[in-house]
Amino acid sequence: MTETLKTVLDREASSVVFAPPDVDAITGAGRRRVRRRRGAAALAGVVAVALVGAAAVEMGGRGGDGRETVVASGDGSGAAVSWAVGSTIHVGGDTIEVGHPVRAYVRTSVGFVVLDGADDVWSVTEDGVTEIGRMTSPRPDNLDQQLLASDPGGSLTGWVGEDRSGDLIVETYDQETGESRSFPVPGARPPDDSVFFAIDDRTGYWRTPTGIVAVDLDTGRERQVVRIPDDRVYDFEVYSVENGVIAFTPQSDEVILAGRSVEGARELVDFRNRPSEGMTDPVRLSPTGAWLSLGVAEVATATGETSTIDRITSEVYDVATGERVPLDQPAGSLAIPGVWLDDDTVQVLVIHGAIGPSLTVQDAALHMCTVPSGSCVVAADLGDVDLPSVVLPDGRGYPE
């Protein structure tokens, strides 16, 4: 017997006739996956409320609207609900007039950072409203590109801009010092991506054409977090970095992991085993990196160009053990977690109403849910607010 392994494999592979793939089934399944992610993301963009929990707002708000709200404590132990409508940011019972349409915003220890409808970036502090840069223009197939990053416990913010030659650059601004910096991203030009994912303390995390880097935003020293083959770099996404813990997906939102390194991370969520569900933004770690929150959307139908998200639930996981912590979500509601108020309290937006291509809201409220007990209390009642007009502080610049 003198056959080679190669011969055996060649002969066997050639002996079988395969039916041609069903292109319609493939493209249909692909569209459902895309829509599940983007539909859920866009929905989360208009309804998710992220709360950030360090400092009180001391920027001369113009007074409350009479609703019962949780007001910032100012001692770092709590935070106020915030959301924006038009050019106004609502913070607990106070309002801040930015003077420019708020398309996306984030909170810092000093104030807020706002992206307007013309892609200009503004710093909003007690000293006033100052233009600090310009974000790269959005592209229809990339929701992630327009993303403001910040560490709520720090004064730095960042985004992806363009230099005069059109190359993508990462820009940062320190609201404490007023210092701006820019960092080159070699090889990244529109429409190639460079996404500024997160700031943890004073380290920025962004995508380059070769992987994910962590950059000391004071010294510029760069560390390669993970190197990724060219054709996979877009599948890898960093959701959140807190206290040195990184939450990410290596595979287009199918699997979510978290840990102190990419190599040593624990798998927390696997949507490959949950075919009718997908994650919704934002996916956020608690300030100590102990907990991970995300929304999970269930896609009920996806036909033609229309998909319907039937249900959204909040899920929280213990990063150390991988155990899921049940939250006390009201029956029949949609619940989308935002960011963390403190080490064990996550903000959740709870909606009663009909969800789908057109969203009908009967009432909406902001809840604060505590882990590991999972108990939730109402923090702010938004009533029958027109959710599509509401902007929430997750930093994402959703298309208008």
Place this chain on the structure above:
Amino acid sequence: VVSRDTAAFAEFVSASSPALHRAAYLMVGDVGLAQDLVQEALTKTYVAWPRLRDPSRAEAYTRKAIPTTAIGWFRRKRGYAERPGAGPPPDTAGPGDADGVEQRTWLWECPQRLPVRQRVAIVLRYYEDLSEAQTAAAMGCAVGTVKSQVAAGLDKLRAQVGDLVLPEPDESDEAVAR
């Protein structure tokens, strides 16, 4: 509003699917499962289609999706690990040389008894003619892992098939390099 050229994708599927099916079949040893595997890999490719742009990148993307998806399936569904014909290893001598059909069947079943990672590594190395580095990239693992998986797989095959001509890892590296 995602830019996906369905006609171009359909053309890509038509051109690439025969080779993709063959590789998938060698990795999983089952026609239906191979077709499911290719379907899944092509779905992933379709999702990534707008950013792949170049058809050669699309084929590379799909070819990588097949082994990683296969390994993931086998890992999650341990039932798949028991391939058709799995069971006690056959006698080293195998069927007699006179019985050609039986011998070919037996030869084909031997690689199918290997653990999925070893099987995938061997298919990529000796059917797809990928280098160790390319195999590692396709499997999403280190080159050292490829070496150990291939070596372990070949050892098991040698124990089963006797004088079937199996490549030495170093020899085939040179062959690939040439």
